[in-house]
Amino acid sequence: MGTDQLSVVFGALADPTRRAILARLAEGPATVNEIAEPFEMTLPAVSKHLKVLEKAGLISRGRQAQWRPCKLEAEPLREATEWMSRYRQFWDPSLDRLDAHLKSLMKGPPP
């Protein structure tokens, strides 16, 4: 992934509607109309979100001019989640210990 591509991926993921679109596409490819259905949004608004996702490499679109079904592309998500899991690998065990420490303080005499 290029230097700033991951930033583009995180930017694309920052929006709840786009995350919902990705969740929908995780079930299988869909047309713009199918994607738009659960949202109270115009087709152009949905298309705009799809363009952001496509630019981030998170989805690809079919070549058939009329339908152009959208498909989830897993690789950028994999790289993004890899980085996040690395960050969480530091913090999760630390914060588990902090949690246990706080619990023992709450139970025992005042520190």
Next chain:
Amino acid sequence: MTFREIEFVRIFDAPRELVWRAWTDPGQVAVWWGPAGMHTPRETVDLDVRPGGVFQVTMVSDENGAAFPSDMRYTKVDEPSVLEFEWDADRGLGAGRVTITLRDLGDGRTEMTNHYAGWTTDAIEPFMRQGTDQQYDKLAAMLA
């Protein structure tokens, strides 16, 4: 160099003052700081909790005793709600800033938000490729 940003939230079953002290008292930081397989000896913890003050800890591998010193600086100290610290790019890890925000939930619990923003260098990339087994759990959590 790549810009990265991440935020996550954790709730502790303890009042905010207690969580704040756990973050700012050296003896308490030594108890909990560090990833799995590492511990942080009390004598390596040096905290000068004020803007510009040092935030130094040395993590030691449980397995082979290898030491990993961290040299950070506080950039914002707003007791008992905001603690911000950053480190520079000298050690090949890239520069970064962590903002810890503590919110009193009013029922004896405290919500902690951990926000990271920074630049990573290519040197850290191999480390980032470790532990990819968790990634799909994280993906699921992210999409939830």
